[in-house]
Amino acid sequence: MGSSGFVGSSLQYVLIQTARKLQLLQHRTLPASPGTAENGSANSNDGIKNRAMDSTNLKIAYRSLESQLSADSPSAPLIIHHGSITRFNWARLEKDPPEVIYHAARIPGRGRFSRLVAGLRGMRANTRLLSWMSHQKRAPLLVFISGSLVYGDRGTDVVFEDSQLYPISFQRQYILAERAVLSAQTKAVLPVMIIRPPWIYGPGSWFEQFYHRHIIQTGTIPAFGNGDQLMSFIHVDDLAGYIIHATEYLAGSGHSDPANNTTIHPFSHSGIPHREFVRILSEIYQKPIKWYSESWLQQKYGKTVREALTFSMKLGTRHHRIHEAYEFAWPCLKTGFTQVVEELQK
Numbered sequence: 001m002g003s004s005g006f007v008g009s010s011l012q013y014v015l016i017q018t019a020r021k022l023q024l025l026q027h028r029t030l031p032a033s034p035g036t037a038e039n040g041s042a043n044s045n046d047g048i049k050n051r052a053m054d055s056t057n058l059k060i061a062y063r064s065l066e067s068q069l070s071a072d073s074p075s076a077p078l079i080i081h082h083g084s085i086t087r088f089n090w091a092r093l094e095k096d097p098p099e100v101i102y103h104a105a106r107i108p109g110r111g112r113f114s115r116l117v118a119g120l121r122g123m124r125a126n127t128r129l130l131s132w133m134s135h136q137k138r139a140p141l142l143v144f145i146s147g148s149l150v151y152g153d154r155g156t157d158v159v160f161e162d163s164q165l166y167p168i169s170f171q172r173q174y175i176l177a178e179r180a181v182l183s184a185q186t187k188a189v190l191p192v193m194i195i196r197p198p199w200i201y202g203p204g205s206w207f208e209q210f211y212h213r214h215i216i217q218t219g220t221i222p223a224f225g226n227g228d229q230l231m232s233f234i235h236v237d238d239l240a241g242y243i244i245h246a247t248e249y250l251a252g253s254g255h256s257d258p259a260n261n262t263t264i265h266p267f268s269h270s271g272i273p274h275r276e277f278v279r280i281l282s283e284i285y286q287k288p289i290k291w292y293s294e295s296w297l298q299q300k301y302g303k304t305v306r307e308a309l310t311f312s313m314k315l316g317t318r319h320h321r322i323h324e325a326y327e328f329a330w331p332c333l334k335t336g337f338t339q340v341v342e343e344l345q346k
Contacts, residue, residue, distance in 0.1 A: 014240045100247060103145060118177075119177050126178070151196075227273060233272065238268055239266055246322050
């Protein structure tokens, strides 16, 4: 679900190569019109355009499977359903029920009231999905992908999977869509895993909107606030791999419902001071840093964006074995962002 979005498109590429059988619920037609999906990154501005579907590798994967696509053949390795999570008839999955549902879909909103409406619509859609799951003989595992803005600004404290939620910025409204999922997880009535990544970087994310475009236009690296705020990161490709890695790790743990009441924090880098982050960007772009105050940031973009760009987050995890067992494709932050910059400059 959400396979045309920023995170979903990377996730589906990995699944196309690894899953025994894959079904996609796509709200938009793909791959005929790549690059038109709303960014699904949790820590991003609304309305950023996704470029992940421009990936040459993903197009090759589609072409190699093109002759096998069939919504009517249960033996097809890739089945595409078209529709919205708000209206899709989940009973269509019962003739070929999934073992895992990866939920990377988010109803977008522009502005506070629009996000509130989107959050309420998302809550109804997720309640409907969970209701369908509860009536299945064997409920699939729901892997729900959210974000770390739900924890709020935590300064230098390490934030673990069992930390309290204090949503800020965009998540003040979007958290409504999670309520039914959180309830199902807390009560352990259904197998639910919640993924809470930090800043997800990659071509087309918040990085393009607030950094790359500004750097191209002004010739300077924008830095916000006093520079002490801590940032945690993961490349979108590593996030996709990490999600599948965590799912398979827990599925093989021998527990009957391994994902009940489980939250996962995937990150490659944690607790990087903002001033260190912009220094890395300065080395990559070979441009000077220019500092902007929080008041300037709020005046230009509003309170919601100001909170998102200046909150402090040092992400930690209780799942040390899962974290240590994953081999990151981008273990070096400078190398990862260099790849993103090169992709954006093509």
